[in-house]
Amino acid sequence: MASDKTIGRLSRYRRILYSLQASGKANVYSHELARLARGTAAQVRRDLMVLGCTGSPTHGYDVDCLIESVAQVLDAPEGQRVALVGIGNLGRAVLAYFVGRRPKLSIVAAFDKDPQKVERVTHGCPCLPMDSLGKTIREKCIEVGIITVPAGAAQEVADTLCEAGVMGLLNFAPVRLWVPSTVYVEDIDVTMSLEKVAFFARQVKAGA
Amino acid sequence: MASDKTIGRLSRYRRILYSLQASGKANVYSHELARLARGTAAQVRRDLMVLGCTGSPTHGYDVDCLIESVAQVLDAPEGQRVALVGIGNLGRAVLAYFVGRRPKLSIVAAFDKDPQKVERVTHGCPCLPMDSLGKTIREKCIEVGIITVPAGAAQEVADTLCEAGVMGLLNFAPVRLWVPSTVYVEDIDVTMSLEKVAFFARQVKAGA
DNA sequence: TAATTCTTGTGAAATCCTTCACAGCGTTAC
DNA sequence: GTAACGCTGTGAAGGATTTCACAAGAATTA
Numbered sequence: 001m002a003s004d005k006t007i008g009r010l011s012r013y014r015r016i017l018y019s020l021q022a023s024g025k026a027n028v029y030s031h032e033l034a035r036l037a038r039g040t041a042a043q044v045r046r047d048l049m050v051l052g053c054t055g056s057p058t059h060g061y062d063v064d065c066l067i068e069s070v071a072q073v074l075d076a077p078e079g080q081r082v083a084l085v086g087i088g089n090l091g092r093a094v095l096a097y098f099v100g101r102r103p104k105l106s107i108v109a110a111f112d113k114d115p116q117k118v119e120r121v122t123h124g125c126p127c128l129p130m131d132s133l134g135k136t137i138r139e140k141c142i143e144v145g146i147i148t149v150p151a152g153a154a155q156e157v158a159d160t161l162c163e164a165g166v167m168g169l170l171n172f173a174p175v176r177l178w179v180p181s182t183v184y185v186e187d188i189d190v191t192m193s194l195e196k197v198a199f200f201a202r203q204v205k206a207g208a
Numbered sequence: 209m210a211s212d213k214t215i216g217r218l219s220r221y222r223r224i225l226y227s228l229q230a231s232g233k234a235n236v237y238s239h240e241l242a243r244l245a246r247g248t249a250a251q252v253r254r255d256l257m258v259l260g261c262t263g264s265p266t267h268g269y270d271v272d273c274l275i276e277s278v279a280q281v282l283d284a285p286e287g288q289r290v291a292l293v294g295i296g297n298l299g300r301a302v303l304a305y306f307v308g309r310r311p312k313l314s315i316v317a318a319f320d321k322d323p324q325k326v327e328r329v330t331h332g333c334p335c336l337p338m339d340s341l342g343k344t345i346r347e348k349c350i351e352v353g354i355i356t357v358p359a360g361a362a363q364e365v366a367d368t369l370c371e372a373g374v375m376g377l378l379n380f381a382p383v384r385l386w387v388p389s390t391v392y393v394e395d396i397d398v399t400m401s402l403e404k405v406a407f408f409a410r411q412v413k414a415g416a
Numbered sequence: 417t418a419a420t421t422c423t424t425g426t427g428a429a430a431t432c433c434t435t436c437a438c439a440g441c442g443t444t445a446c
Numbered sequence: 447g448t449a450a451c452g453c454t455g456t457g458a459a460g461g462a463t464t465t466c467a468c469a470a471g472a473a474t475t476a
Contacts, residue, residue, distance in 0.1 A: 011399065011404065058423065080406050090301035169405065201375035213433075257455070266441090266453070430465070
């Protein structure tokens with residue numbers, strides 16, 4: 001129904017809408033949202049079409065109503081639980097950012113194979129040993145996994161997660177994961193992104 | 209010339225090619241690369257068209273030659289220097305991953321406003337105080353910046369970097385940066401990615 | 417009241433990206 | 447020798463996404 005890209009942008013719009021709301025703005029025009037989100041007004045209107053919420057030609061869109069409508073699309077009413085595997089610097093950064101932030105999408109457990117890190121609570125999230133991974137996923141009905149382990153361990157972790165019933169993976173490891181076709185995987189490939197930036201930084205310089 | 213997406217995939221192919229090379233494989237067919245990179249054989253061949261390097265119908269592509277050709281496109285012959293700003297967990301994770309990894313794309317300085325973190329060397333990279341940011345960028349001819357500071361500080365950092373002549377930014381802060389149109393920005397938006405994963409994890413479950 | 421000026425919502429066009437399909441060609445099999 | 451095979455390179459088709467462009471409509475102004 002809604003494309004990958006549209007869903008991504010809705011998430012971005014939502015962040016902007018929250019900050020508009022916080023600053024007391026009640027209405028917003030598509031071109032304002034577009035400027036804040038680096039897009040075109042037409043793009044914004046297209047994206048907002050997938051929400052039921054409709055705007056008025058005179059005041060634009062109602063901010064509260066938009067936030068509501070985006071939530072209706074992006075959030076599960078009953079909430080979704082997330083597990084993070086790999087408590088290195090990256091894992092901690094993600095934990096620090098997410099724990100307690102979204103009520104409908106909460107990281108409820110973190111895992112590491114290093115016993116030193118286990119049995120603690122990092123950023124308000126219990127850290128558990130790796131061998132309890134599958135069991136905990138099942139017990140806590142966790143639907144989404146975040147993989148922040150080194151490349152070599154990623155596939156094994158992914159296997160365990162999928163087998164335990166996780167339906168979506170956010171993968172930071174620089175490997176392509178092999179998972180059942182029913183599982184949605186999103187890769188965050190920092191090397192690739194950096195190489196892209198370096199390439200285009202050079203192109204711009206060359207005048208192209 | 210070559211699109212954004214193609215450049216990204218070339219970077220991914222390169223990683224795969226390195227591992228093929230390490231495992232002693234001398235030649236590779238487009239369909240093999242495609243399987244490893246989660247793409248189609250046609251896609252791979254299209255992408256490889258932008259390289260000069262040509263394959264043979266009988267042995268496919270020469271791995272060494274491909275690596276060479278990809279480097280010719282992605283790497284600057286004289287190398288490119290990168291600065292990282294914001295030595296939190298995320299910054300350290302990126303440093304740990306990159307320092308000493310790519311000869312042609314090296315993080316040569318890291319910055320933080322916390323004096324505790326400054327004057328040390330993290331992962332082999334000198335940490336400098338924030339107020340020397342502009343000066344150091346210019347002195348070391350740094351072309352690319354990585355922003356791993358909190359959202360509130362990102363724009364100011366971006367301004368300083370751009371003013372000092374950086375032409376590309378890799379931005380981890382969850383804000384859209386306002387930069388001159390000659391500067392290429394790539395955002396890594398973890399919240400957006402996680403929300404996307406959660407959404408599609410749910411869709412799959414619903415049977416769509 | 418009527419004209420003007422904003423906007424939204426959305427078909428239609430345009431653009432970008434991916435996939436198809438096949439000619440061309442070494443190599444192998446017989 | 448020649449037929450059959452499997453791959454590359456690429457024009458052309460197909461699909462997806464973005465942008466254009468304009469009808470419709472509410473406030474504002476004269």
